[in-house]
Amino acid sequence: MATAERELPGAGAGAGAGIGFALDAATVLDAGPGTEGAARWLRATVGAATGLDLAPGAGGDGGAVRLRIDPDAVGDLGPEGYRLTVDGAGVTLRGGSAAGVFWGLQTLRQLLGPDAHRRAPLHGTRRWELPGTDIADGPRFPWRGLMLDVARHFMPKDDVLRQLDLMAAHKLNVLHLHLTDDQGWRIEIRRHPRLTEAGSWRARSKWGHRASPLWNETPHGGFYTQDDIREIVAYAAARHISVVPEIDVPGHSQAAIAAYPELGNTDVVDTTALSVWDTWGVSPNVLAPTDTVLRFYEGVLEEVLELFPADVSPFVHIGGDECPKDQWKASPAARARIEELGVGDEDGLQSWFVRHFDRWLADRGRRLIGWDEILEGGLAPGAAVSSWRGYAGGITAAEAGHDVVMCPEQQVYLDHRQAPGEDEPMPIGYVRTLADVYRFEPVPPGLAPEAAAHILGTQANVWTEVMENRARVDYQTYPRLAAFAEVAWSRLPAPDARDHADFERRMTAHYRRLDALGVDYRPPAGPHPWQRRPGILGRPIEGAPPNV
Structure with a gap:
């Protein structure tokens, strides 16, 4: 699977049998053309954990770890596929692309054992043994993604980089970064500085939960x-992860x-x-449904497109969900706009917002993606849908020829x-357990x-909303993300x-x-005492609708 050690997916008969190989001070790293980035990652992580140099070379008495891009070796497993062979002569890893080599190295690291995931070697010496395997x-x-909401509670840059490392360890390859909402705007836009100043x-x-009578009176932002x-995007790209920015329109916009x-x-x-x-x-x-608003957000997105280049992030998420219509219904200007636009x-006014940015992004070689509410009113052929309200939106979109990312709330x-x-x-x-x-x-x-x-x-x-820091995000995300990663991979x-x-x-x-x-x-037996939040009102009714 993508995470826990197993008789790994796609492994041929006899995987895990045969003569193994031990990494030691004489082991060299033979990185073929196109695998230089993977080699740097291996030295920076596994090299740091083991204390081994993994110096460049083509062999030697201690054998070698050989990295190659070789699409023929992986056959129909595709560009992210890999073949990992361990025998007495060393390790040979062939990937369908540089990404395939990188994912193969995640498996190599798993096979070395838990201590290979540390940042420095433990005291004393040990043998870093790999079982014979093919x-x-x-x-x-x-698309194997994680959506991280940094708008409700901001996560410092280093915490985002750490999440990218954890995603890579689980072979996840898309970070959907939720950057704007009613509770905060998290990305600098130079032509509109008050978006971050205020x-x-x-x-x-x-x-x-919002029904709680309690408040944290410390300003947050x-x-x-x-x-x-730029650093986040580059760090992700080095780990073969795309970062998809989300800029919400026309709802979830009170901060703006x-x-x-x-x-x-x-x-x-x-x-x-x-x-x-x-x-x-x-x-x-x-x-408001005005041309002034359209021009403002076009300016925002122009800067966003420059920060998230098309070759690493072709999609831009525009939200499009949960847009209350009460103000538009009460607004003479909005009613006039409805009549003007027909x-x-x-x-229909919400659909007009979505279709405008659908065309605007398509004209610039990008693809719009939004929550499944954007289906209402029709979409351009290239638009994609994040299906969050169960399967129905995704089914409708797929049957209409739109690409879909399945992320139903219920699961x-x-x-x-x-x-x-x-x-x-x-x-x-x-209630959604690890088994669920x-x-x-x-x-x-x-x-x-x-x-x-x-x-x-x-x-x-x-x-x-109820994850105020990194530790709380860890608690809610893991270990369930391990189960999700296996499902996705x-x-x-x-x-x-x-x-x-x-x-x-x-x-x-x-x-x-x-x-x-x-x-x-979260430990299997339940939260540690310091992970609990006694007396803090949640929404504990099983099956309660999302907005109760």
């Missing part, structure tokens, strides 16, 4: 400079309106009195609690093959036929890897 492996889906800070934060974003009041519906609300929202849920303050009603929203007990910190949403995530199937049953071909892949979403049996007992057995080794990586995951 593994042929490749991913089921080209829009990146809120005076306080709701503590717990932060943002990424443009150079921070607080910074620039002219963006709001000024004929029905005093937008100059608005501040960055300090609670959770869906704000009623949405963008879009029928307020729902892969990792902010939802992991057990029904009272010890779960700030419990919200559905392992049973998730991204392709809806019964979907016709031509529609199923439009399922780009899947994504786990980490919304951070491997060609597993149908959900009812999956061997959860075997997965749990393999997770025993993976917990030790997470320990070595310093991940504050």
Whole structure:
């Protein structure tokens, strides 16, 4: 699988048998053309953990780790596929591309044991032994994603870089970065400096679910400079991870309106009195349907496109979800705009917003992706859909010929609690255990093959309303992301036929890897005392609708 040690997916008969190989001071690293980046990563991580130099070379008494790009060797496993062979002469890793070589190195690191995931060697010497094996492996889906919400609670740049390392260890290759929302604007836009000067800070934060009477009175905020974003994108690209930015329109925009009041519906609300929202849920303050707003966000997206180059991030996410229409219904200007555009009603006005940026991005060689509400009103052929409200939106989009990323709330929203007990910190949403995530199937049953071909892949979403820091994000995300990663990478049996007992057995080794990586995951027996949040109101009713 993508994470825990196993008789790995796609491994041929006899994998794990034969003479093994031990890395030692004489082992050299023979990196073929195109694998230089993978070699640098191996020296910086496995080299640091083992204390071995892994010097450049073509062999030697200690043998070699040989890295090659060789599409023929991986056959139909595709460009991200690899073949890893370990025998008495050393290690040979062939990938369908540089990405395939990189994913093969993640398996190599797993096979070396948990201590290979540390940042420095432990005291004393040890042998770094690899079992004899011949593994042929490749991913089921080209989109294996994690959505990280840095708008509700800001994550410092170093924490994002750390998440990229953890994603790479789990063979995930898309980071969807949720950069703007009602509660904060997190990306520097030089032509509109108040987006971060005013829009990146809120005076306080709701503590717990929005029904909680408690508040954290400490101002909260932060943002990424443009150079921070460039660093994040480059760091991700070195790990064969694409970063997809999300800039929300026309809803989830109160932080932007607080910074620039002219963006709001000024004929029905005093937008100059608005501040960055300090609670959770869906704000009623949405963008006005004006040409001024369109030009403003075109300027925003021009800078975003420069920061996220097309060769590493062809998609741009525009949100498009949860847009309350009350202000538009009350606004004479919005009603006049509906009549002028001939879009029928307020729902048509939201579709007009989406279609405008769909065309605008397509004209610049990019692809729009948005939450499944963007289906309402029709989309351009190149637009893709993030299906979050169950399978239905994804099915509709795929059958209409649109590419789909499956991320249904009921299965892969990792902010939802992991057990029904009272010890779960700030419990919200559905109970979704590690076993539940392992049973998730991204392709809806019964979907016709031509529609199923439009399922780009899947994504786990980490919304951070009740995750105030890195440790809380770790707790909600891990170990469930390990189960998700196996679902996204491997060609597993149908959900009812999956061997959860075997997965749990393999997770025993993976917990030790997470320990070595310093991940504050939820232990199988329940939260540690310091991971609990006693007395903080959540949303503990099983099956409660998302916005209750």
